[in-house]
Each structure stands twice: as structure tokens, then as C-alpha cells.
Amino acid sequence: xxxxxxxxxxxxxxxxxxxxxxxxxxxxxxxxxxxxxxxxxxxxxxxxxxxxxxxxxxxxxxxxxxxxxxxxxxxxxxxxxxxxxxxxxxxxxxxxxxxxxxxxxxxxxxxxxxxxxxxxxxxxxxxxxxxxxxxxxxxxxxxxxxxxxxxxxxxxxxxxxxxxxxxxxxxxxxxxxxxxxxxxxxxxxxxxxxxxxxxxxxxxxxxxxxxxxxxxxxxxxxxxxxxxxxxxxxxxxxxxxxxxxxxxxxxxxxxxxxxxxxxxxxxxxxxxxxxxxxxxxxxxxxxxxxxxxxxxxxxxxxxxxxxxxxxxxxxxxxxxxxxxxxxxxxxxxxxxxxxxxxxxxxxxxxxxxxxxxxxxxxxxxxxxxxxxxxxxxxxxxxxxxxxxxxxxxxxxxxxxxxxxxxxxxxxxxxxxxxxxxxxxxxxxxxxxxxxxxxxxxxxxxxxxxxxxxxxxxxxxxxxxxxxxxxxxxxxxxxxxxxxxxxxxxxxxxxxxxxxxxxxxxxxxxxxxxxxxxxxxxxxxxxxxxxxxxxxxxxxxxxxxxxxx
RNA sequence: GGCCCAAUGGUCAAGAGGUUAAGACACCACCCUUUCACGGUGGAAUCCCGGGUUCGAUUCCCGGUUGGGUCACCA
Numbered sequence: 001x002x003x004x005x006x007x008x009x010x011x012x013x014x015x016x017x018x019x020x021x022x023x024x025x026x027x028x029x030x031x032x033x034x035x036x037x038x039x040x041x042x043x044x045x046x047x048x049x050x051x052x053x054x055x056x057x058x059x060x061x062x063x064x065x066x067x068x069x070x071x072x073x074x075x076x077x078x079x080x081x082x083x084x085x086x087x088x089x090x091x092x093x094x095x096x097x098x099x100x101x102x103x104x105x106x107x108x109x110x111x112x113x114x115x116x117x118x119x120x121x122x123x124x125x126x127x128x129x130x131x132x133x134x135x136x137x138x139x140x141x142x143x144x145x146x147x148x149x150x151x152x153x154x155x156x157x158x159x160x161x162x163x164x165x166x167x168x169x170x171x172x173x174x175x176x177x178x179x180x181x182x183x184x185x186x187x188x189x190x191x192x193x194x195x196x197x198x199x200x201x202x203x204x205x206x207x208x209x210x211x212x213x214x215x216x217x218x219x220x221x222x223x224x225x226x227x228x229x230x231x232x233x234x235x236x237x238x239x240x241x242x243x244x245x246x247x248x249x250x251x252x253x254x255x256x257x258x259x260x261x262x263x264x265x266x267x268x269x270x271x272x273x274x275x276x277x278x279x280x281x282x283x284x285x286x287x288x289x290x291x292x293x294x295x296x297x298x299x300x301x302x303x304x305x306x307x308x309x310x311x312x313x314x315x316x317x318x319x320x321x322x323x324x325x326x327x328x329x330x331x332x333x334x335x336x337x338x339x340x341x342x343x344x345x346x347x348x349x350x351x352x353x354x355x356x357x358x359x360x361x362x363x364x365x366x367x368x369x370x371x372x373x374x375x376x377x378x379x380x381x382x383x384x385x386x387x388x389x390x391x392x393x394x395x396x397x398x399x400x401x402x403x404x405x406x407x408x409x410x411x412x413x414x415x416x417x418x419x420x421x422x423x424x425x426x427x428x429x430x431x432x433x434x435x436x437x438x439x440x441x442x443x444x445x446x447x448x449x450x451x452x453x454x455x456x457x458x459x460x461x462x463x464x465x466x467x468x469x470x471x472x473x474x475x476x477x478x479x480x481x482x483x484x485x486x487x488x489x490x491x492x493x494x495x496x497x498x499x500x501x502x503x504x505x506x507x508x509x510x511x512x513x514x515x516x517x518x519x520x521x522x523x524x525x526x527x528x529x530x531x532x533x534x535x536x537x538x539x540x541x542x543x544x545x546x547x548x
Numbered sequence: 549g550g551c552c553c554a555a556u557g558g559u560c561a562a563g564a565g566g567u568u569a570a571g572a573c574a575c576c577a578c579c580c581u582u583u584c585a586c587g588g589u590g591g592a593a594u595c596c597c598g599g600g601u602u603c604g605a606u607u608c609c610c611g612g613u614u615g616g617g618u619c620a621c622c623a
Binding site: 040041042044074076077079080141143145148152156159160161162163188190199210213215216220223225226227228230232233234236237252253254255256257258259278280281283285290291292322323326327329330333351352353354355356357358360361362363364365371411415416417418419420475478479482491504505506507508509510512513517519520521522523524525 | 549550551552553554555558559560561562571572573574581582583584585586587615616617618619620621622623
């Protein structure tokens, strides 16, 4: 077989060589130890937690080492491509503040190693595929889909491994004449790699989290170029990550079984194998067992889910980082104000087994993130969320900025900030009583305070209420009032002998809280009233007086 | 079915050949407190099974079990 002739036959318009490409994409001038990583999603219009999970590893690895983090669009499968898919990807990078240094952008490409969309790199793949054919390491295969299905069936019956290998690779040794005839006949074909490996041989591959892997050699004649001339993932990965000079490939553990094939392809091309880092999957509890988070069954897999609920971006990243490196939580506890980027991320600390996604934990992290914000910080996140998801609420928030800021400031700052809100989506219900439009009181009184007595208390309070009182003076007045109504003003005494009074100052406070907030639970009443101002407070008191 | 990866409380997990086997979430109780939230104290709860190596194994080795992944002209 004259392989050069075969190569010319298969790639008539292709002329370059891998050496040309080496010159076009020279090794990057980077300091020793700098890591070049990439995120390589398919533009399916769906970005999920796993994408983010991996991207955070990529980004940290690159930027922590003074390297490069780039974005490559893997659009080799037209069937799955969705209009606007690239925009969705870029938006996630933007939303989650994961800055990439080069790669695909909305307007084109940025960087010297492009194009960064695989379909635009056909020329590069063809040069490499042609070279492999010339070397006798790749060949055209005319197996049809039906034949492949039959083959699989036969293999299942005979309990053999699936795939195109050994005697099943019937076009491996076709003659040039036969190939010429089929081409002339217009028969569709793919380019397959001609594997000389055996599953009886073992290979060793280093993985940054898993250590040295001991795997069987690949014996499959894998497809390099599909019938439409576009590469499969496998070939694109090898070619692109070589010429884009990626030195750490971060990807999910679903790629472990094909790793030997990739190593084999690198070797066939005469290229250095990059370092690999295979991440464990995020799992979900399902009935008895656990399973990989699924796009169809689990809405929480989609990143949109978090945006809609109103999880702060920082909370989702914090949570993922705590799964990535379990010492992150301790670090965060000791460094509550530092940016996540100051944490020393280490691949060695990553877990090799899949973690169950824990919404309770995320909630806790999110509460903590929100609690650490000051009022302006809350406003800066809450308002955009509301504008996007709840226009009515946004309008209320914007009506009086000073009022809103005052409201948001209650219980913030200090050593022990309140953790009332988990996600922005809860904010409206939580703050509802601050706005007459959303104020929906439930005037159900505590048992020990009959309605007529409550009304009297409110009237008394309305008259003694002085907005200039400080909190101590104010609460002393409340206690005083409790006493005049025969209720205990000393909680300790009351708790020891509750039978001596009809109720306590706590019950009296409940009545006031009901009037002001319309419910039994609220942040510090004095603070709430201070923010509301005397006019609003009096109106609230009156409203309850008139209603019960 | 073949191949690959994994296994410490309910969840995330630290950990070392000899430990009272960290910590966090969730849960329970109590304390603080005019409510709620926060905070504090305490509690319950874990080394998958069987062999081997060893004075000693949850830790190392081998089997098994269980879970997960993968076997496409998808990525």
C-alpha cells in the first residue's frame, strides 16, 4: 500500500504538514510551572453545575500559576447545537466572574491560538489526519450504520467487547484500488485510527487527583474524522490541546475509559501528553442510591435554577469550592472578607469520589454569604435580581432609596449578623411588611391578650410612642405599659411564677409586633419602627386598632 | 456482559499502621433573648464485608459486595 497516494486521494486539497502547524502555534512563552487550561463546552444552550465545577478548577489552576485559561467551543456535533449556545456559555463566564484570557467571544476570537471554534479548525484536523494516513496510522472505513449495528449484535451474542477492532475492522487493510472504487462510487466513509494496541498490555497515565492510573492499552480503531469531515471529540481533543498548548486537561471522569485512546493518539502524532485531571461527578440522592445529576430529572443541575431562585453567584461558587477543596470552609471561617481567589486551591485535595449535591449546605453557605454583605451590598444584588424576576418588588425597592437602605441595614454588620435570607427570591416575603402594598397582616392575638385589651394597649402605645426615644427608653415604656395592664414586666420573675400574671411584656410586645409587622416574627421591633418613621408606625397602630 | 473509578456518621469530609476517629451541614436538647434570626453549650450518629501481612489494620495487599462511569460518525 502506498500511503502517500492514499493520503492524496483522501485529502486532495490539503497541503500543510504538522510541522507547519508547529510553527503557526509555537509553544507559549510562560514562566516555569504556569498552567494552560481550557474550558471546552458544547454550545447546547445548557450550562450546568458540572460545567461551572470544572471551569473553577481550570480558572484557579491557570491563574494561580500565572498561566492561561481559555475557552474553546466544541461545536463538532451540529445536531446538538442550539442557536445562542455560545452566548449562553459566555454569559455564565460573565455571571460567575470566571475571566478567560483568550478564546471564543461574541464578536469573534481573541488570542493567538485560534480559531477557538472547532468547526472553524477543519483545516488543522485535516492536516493531521492526512499525516496519519501518510504514516499508515489511519484509513478510510466504509462501514454503514446498519453494519455497525449488526456488528454490535454479533459481539453481544459472542460476549466480545464492542467496537471496531481486530477482525471487525474490515476496511483496515483495503487495497488502494478498492478504496478508489468506493470513493468513485460515492460511498460515505469515516477516517479511523489504525490501532496497534492490545488490551492485554497496560499503560500508566498520571492524573493530578488520582495519581498514576494503570489502564489497558487501546485496541479500538476509533473514528478520527466523521463522514462530514468534522473530527470526533477524541481527535479534536488531541489536536487542539496540543496546538493550543494546553498542559492540564480538566474534564469529568466519564473520560477515563477513553484516556488510553487519547494517549495513543498523542503518541501517534509524536506529541507530548498533557497532564490530566479527571473530576468526580456531582451526584444526587435518588431513592435508595445515588446517581449522576441528570439534566432531565434535576432542575438544580441547570445554572439558570440558581439565578432564578436568587442564589448569589458568590454562594454557588463558595459551595462548589468547598466541594472541590474540603479545607476551603476552614479557610473561609478564618478569612471572612477575603475574595475566594486568595484561597490556595490544590488539586491534591480534591476528592476522587462523587459528592452528593447538598442543597441544605448550599443554603447555609448562601445565608452566610448574604449575611456578610452590608446594606449597600445587598441592594446591589437584590435590586438587579428583582428587576429581572419581580418588577413590582423592584419598583418598591426603588421608590425610596434611603428607606430601602435603612430596611436592608437592619441586623447587618457586627459580629453576629442575622441570617434571615437564604436567596433573593425570599426577600420580598421577608420584607413585605415594610411596604403598604405588600403588607398583609395576620392579627391573630396571643391567647392571653383578648382583643379589647389589645386595642387598649395599642391606643396607649400610640399616645406614648415618641420616635426620638432611644431603644432603652422605648422598651422601658413598653414594660411600664405592660405593668399598668397587669402583665409581668420582669421576664425572669414571670418565668418562675407565670401563674401570677395573665401574661408578660413578651405578650405585650407581640401585640405591638402584630400591629407594626403584621406577624409574630420580625427583626428588632425598635429598629423596624425607626426605619418606618412615626407616620407609618402610627398608621400601622391605627390600622390594627380599627381591625380587631 | 467487558473495561475503568470509587467506598469514614443522614450529607460533605479530615485523618494516621497504635487517636477519646477532627470539623461543617442537617437533626435533637438546653442557654441567651420582648418574637424570630444570630450566637453559645451539649447530644445522637461513621471507618462496606471476608481473607492476608503485622504484636496490632478503619489505614497496606488480595478477593467480594455495593455505588458510579463507559463501551457512538455525542461530547
